[in-house]
Every structure is written in C-alpha cells, then in structure tokens.
Amino acid sequence: MQIALCVFLLLFGLVTLLGFVASRWRKGDLTLLHEWGLGGRRFGSVIVWFLLGGDLYTAYTFIAVPALMFGAGATGFFAVPYTIMVYPLMFAVFPRLWSVAHAKGYVTAADFVRGRFGSPMLALAIAATGILATMPYIALQLIGIQVVLAAMGIRGEWPLIIAFIVLAAYTYTSGLRAPAMIAVVKDLLVYITIAAAVIVIPEQLGGYGKIFASLAPSRLLLGPATTANLGAQSAYATLALGSALALLLYPHAITGVLSSAHREVIRRNAAVLPAYSIALGLIALLGLMALAAGVQNNPAHAEGFKMFGANYAVPALFLQSFPSWFVGVAFAAIAIGALVPAAIMSIACANLFTRNIYREYLRPDCTAEQESRMAKLVSILVKLGALIFVIGLPAQYAIEFQLLGGILIIQTLPSVLIGLYTRWLHPRALLAGWAAGIASGIAMWASLSFAKTTYTVVFFGTAIPCYAALLSLLMNLTVSVALSFAFNAFAGRRTDETVATDYR
Numbered sequence: 001m002q003i004a005l006c007v008f009l010l011l012f013g014l015v016t017l018l019g020f021v022a023s024r025w026r027k028g029d030l031t032l033l034h035e036w037g038l039g040g041r042r043f044g045s046v047i048v049w050f051l052l053g054g055d056l057y058t059a060y061t062f063i064a065v066p067a068l069m070f071g072a073g074a075t076g077f078f079a080v081p082y083t084i085m086v087y088p089l090m091f092a093v094f095p096r097l098w099s100v101a102h103a104k105g106y107v108t109a110a111d112f113v114r115g116r117f118g119s120p121m122l123a124l125a126i127a128a129t130g131i132l133a134t135m136p137y138i139a140l141q142l143i144g145i146q147v148v149l150a151a152m153g154i155r156g157e158w159p160l161i162i163a164f165i166v167l168a169a170y171t172y173t174s175g176l177r178a179p180a181m182i183a184v185v186k187d188l189l190v191y192i193t194i195a196a197a198v199i200v201i202p203e204q205l206g207g208y209g210k211i212f213a214s215l216a217p218s219r220l221l222l223g224p225a226t227t228a229n230l231g232a233q234s235a236y237a238t239l240a241l242g243s244a245l246a247l248l249l250y251p252h253a254i255t256g257v258l259s260s261a262h263r264e265v266i267r268r269n270a271a272v273l274p275a276y277s278i279a280l281g282l283i284a285l286l287g288l289m290a291l292a293a294g295v296q297n298n299p300a301h302a303e304g305f306k307m308f309g310a311n312y313a314v315p316a317l318f319l320q321s322f323p324s325w326f327v328g329v330a331f332a333a334i335a336i337g338a339l340v341p342a343a344i345m346s347i348a349c350a351n352l353f354t355r356n357i358y359r360e361y362l363r364p365d366c367t368a369e370q371e372s373r374m375a376k377l378v379s380i381l382v383k384l385g386a387l388i389f390v391i392g393l394p395a396q397y398a399i400e401f402q403l404l405g406g407i408l409i410i411q412t413l414p415s416v417l418i419g420l421y422t423r424w425l426h427p428r429a430l431l432a433g434w435a436a437g438i439a440s441g442i443a444m445w446a447s448l449s450f451a452k453t454t455y456t457v458v459f460f461g462t463a464i465p466c467y468a469a470l471l472s473l474l475m476n477l478t479v480s481v482a483l484s485f486a487f488n489a490f491a492g493r494r495t496d497e498t499v500a501t502d503y504r
Contacts, residue, residue, distance in 0.1 A: 007328025015182045019170030022177040031369045036175035037351045039259045045268045052256045053276050054183030054340035063311050069287025071310035073219035078239045083277045085244035091270035095263035096420045096503045103502040109254050110356040113415045118495035119427035126412050127356035130251040131349045133408040138345045138386035141338035148331040151315035164387045168380045171343045179343040186340050189333035198282050201289050201321045211292040235454045235465040242470035246410040251348035290317040350379035403453045407441035407469040414480050429483035437476030444468040
C-alpha cells in the first residue's frame with residue numbers, strides 16, 4: 001500500500017504544480033472576471049473537450065455510477081442514455097447562449113436572464129438556484145477523494161483539509177485555466193485506468209460471459225411494466241430524460257461552454273463528447289464486476305463498506321485486482337477527477353455570486369478589479385462550505401442531499417433554455433413558476449424521506465414512478481405559461497437588451 005500511496009502523491013503533486021503554472025498559460029489579465037472565471041473566452045476545441053469532459057464526468061461519477069449498478073443493478077445504467085441525450089441538446093441550443101453571452105459580455109446564465117427579461121429578481125432566483133444546486137456537488141467531489149484515501153489507509157479530516165488548501169490556492173491564482181490544464185492529465189489517467197480495468201479484471205474473473213452468468217437476472221434487467229404499474233421502466237426513462245435536461249443547466253457546465261473561443265467549438269464538442277459516454281458505460285460495468293468478484297465478502301474491505309457503503313465497491317475492486325503501483329494510478333485518476341470539477345464548480349458559483357448578487361445588490365459601483373477579487377474570495381468560501389458539509393455530515397447523508405441538485409437546477413430551464421428562443425413568457429410568471437417548481441420538487445423529495453427522487457403518480461389507474469425533477473418542471477411550466485397569458489394581457493412593455501442578431 002505504501003507503493004500505491006507514493007504513486008498517488010507523485011501524480012497529485014504533478015497536477016498541483018500544473019495548477020499554479022496555469023496562471024502563465026495563455027496569459028491574460030486575471031484581475032478581470034472574464035479572464036479569471038472564463039479563461040478569457042479563448043479555449044479551442046481540444047481544450048474545451050477536456051474541460052467539459054472533466055467538468056461533466058466527475059469523481060463522483062467514477063464512484064457512484066458503478067456503486068448504483070453494484071447496489072441496484074440495471075437501474076444504474078440510466079446514466080449512459082442520459083449523457084447521450086445531452087449532446088444533441090448542447091449542439092442545438094448552447095451555441096445561441098454562447099453568441100448572446102459573447103455579444104453582451106455575459107459571464108453567467110443569470111446575466112443572460114437579467115438582460116433578456118429585465119428582471120433583477122428573476123436573475124437573483126437563477127443565481128441562487130445555481131449556487132445551492134452546486135454546493136453539495138462540490139462536497140461530493142471531496143467525498144470521492146475521501147473514499148480513495150480511506151482505501152489506502154489514510155483516514156481522518158486532515159487529508160481533506162490539505163486537498164482543500166491546495167485546490168483553493170491554485171484556483172485563486174489561476175482561475176479556470178488551472179482545471180482546463182489539469183483536465184488533460186485527469187482524462188489521460190481515467191482512460192488508462194478504464195482500459196486496464198475492462199481488460200484485466202474480466203480476464204481474472206473468467207470473461208464477461210462468466211461475469212454476467214454469475215449475476216441474478218434482476219441485476220441485469222429492469223423489472224417488467226404492467227398496466228397497473230410502469231415500475232422500473234418508467235423510473236429509468238424519466239431519470240434519464242430529467243437528468244439530461246438538468247445537466248447542462250448547472251453553472252459549471254455553462255462556465256465550460258462560455259469559455260469557448262467560438263460557437264463552432266461548442267458544436268464540434270457536442271459531436272465528439274459522446275466518446276465519454278462510451279467510457280461511462282464501461283465504468284458502469286465495474287459495479288457488476290465488483291459483484292462478480294465478491295468484494296463485499298472480503299474481510300479486508302469490511303471497514304470500507306461500513307464507512308462508505310456501495311461507494312466503496314470500485315476502490316475495493318481495484319485493490320483486489322491490480323498491483324499496488326497501478327492502484328496508485330487508478331486512485332490518482334479518481335482524486336484528480338474530483339479536483340477538476342470541484343475547481344470549475346467553485347469558480348462558477350463565484351461568478352454567479354459576484355455578478356448577480358455582489359455587483360447587482362451590494363456593490364453596484366465596484367471596479368473590474370474589485371469584482372474579480374470578490375470572485376476569488378467567494379471561490380474559497382464555496383470550497384470551505386463544501387469541506388464543512390463533508391466533515392459535518394456522514395457521507396451517506398451528504399450523498400442524499402446531492403439528489404436535490406437536479407430538482408433545483410432544472411427549474412431554471414424555462415428562463416434560460418426557452419428564454420434563448422422567446423421572451424413571450426413573462427418574468428413574473430417565470431418567477432412564480434420557478435417557486436412552484438422548487439416547492440413541489442422539495443415536497444416530493446421530503447415525502448420520500450429525502451432518500452429517493454422517483455415519485456409515483458397515479459394516472460387513470462396506472463402507477464407511474466417518475467423522477468421528481470421532471471414532475472416539478474411540469475408544474476413550473478404549467479404555472480409559467482398560465483400566468484404569462486394573464487401578465488402579458490395586462491402588464492406593460494418589458495425591456496430586452498438583446499436583439500435577434502446577438503443569437504447568431
């Protein structure tokens with residue numbers, strides 16, 4: 001295990017060095033928010049591919065997707081079709097957001113909403129939602145680091161505190177350039193680890209045929225739907241659709257998109273990013289391999305499973321299957337895979353707070369340098385909040401809170417995505433719809449004891465389990481559309497600082 005730890009620390013030290021060196025890469029004036037928080041909007045196709053890949057496919061994905069397959073079976077595979085559905089949406093819609101943000105100097109989605117609908121309150125709601133939805137997500141990146149450190153025998157809070165200090169330091173210094181540079185190393189390590197895992201581990205277990213044959217059919221197939229209950233089929237489909245609609249609305253995803261040098265960079269990446277979905281499918285199979293390998297029955301892993309539950313399945317599998325030096329490589333891939341999205345997420349939250357709360361309400365006369373300095377400080381506070389979140393709550397409870405993220409962030413869809421095509425929806429109606437969606441989503445989540453996000457509705461005598469985020473979005477849209485008819489009929493003219501040519 002000492003060899004694994006040495007390899008891990010060597011690679012971790014390398015990316016830390018890259019994080020600080022990144023401040024001199026594509027040098028710009030980091031006292032300007034768009035330079036610090038968006039990399040100067042100058043990243044080309046290759047860098048954006050690594051950045052978005054490192055942004056959307058996190059350490060928690062590397063841990064949680066196979067953990068769900070390990071614990072729940074085929075349902076966990078919903079993550080693969082949902083990431084496939086994301087990219088046509090990215091190709092069709094997000095070049096418009098890039099264009100209008102470039103034309104008007106927008107840094108966040110809330111900036112766009114403020115300009116499009118002329119409503120400071122609606123922009124504040126979008127900004128607050130983005131921050132609240134992202135905070136637990138950052139915490140879970142730290143949990144990813146915590147899991148692999150525990151697997152190497154390092155427990156306690158001090159390793160996470162060190163990781164927090166390192167992450168905070170190079171994010172403050174280099175801004176978005178740091179995760180963009182580190183993402184290249186992270187992705188290379190991830191692909192090396194996956195390639196080794198899908199070749200070596202099946203060979204050790206007798207091949208894929210033997211792996212699948214050793215598992216119960218209920219692990220490999222969704223339960224059948226009936227006329228009385230659509231069951232797992234409906235839950236699977238709605239989880240995939242709702243997650244696809246929510247993913248690119250997260251602030252860190254939008255930050256990655258807006259860092260592109262041109263709108264065609266976004267289209268090219270939408271065409272090639274599905275390569276990550278192939279990798280994700282292979283990662284998901286690790287959960288089934290862990291089951292077939294019987295890692296849960298190995299006494300050496302008993303403490304890890306007691307602490308982290310199914311999230312320990314992949315580390316246990318790697319410890320059981322690889323030599324120590326490669327375990328260090330694999331665990332470094334997971335930990336570095338946590339640093340990249342955590343950095344981008346904290347930068348995205350800092351951008352939202354600075355542009356849409358600090359400058360809008362607290363310091364409207366701030367200079368560009370003061371704005372950038374505030375963003376840097378907030379990025380540290382966001383990471384500190386995530387660290388406190390992880391230390392103060394057991395891992396299993398922190399993971400449950402993350403389930404709320406999709407329910408929250410999807411409520412921004414009418415204002416952001418639909419707003420890119422029409423301003424017919426009235427800002428007051430959008431604000432009311434947002435509130436209705438948030439309230440109904442949280443109510444459904446609470447009724448499920450904060451442990452699940454699939455809520456069962458009964459329609460014409462048929463029980464339909466459905467992702468609560470999708471149901472709450474329907475409530476949001478219903479209220480927004482209904483009230484827009486009323487407000488548009490009686491309210492006065494609204495301002496819109498954008499014009500049609502801004503979207504091209």
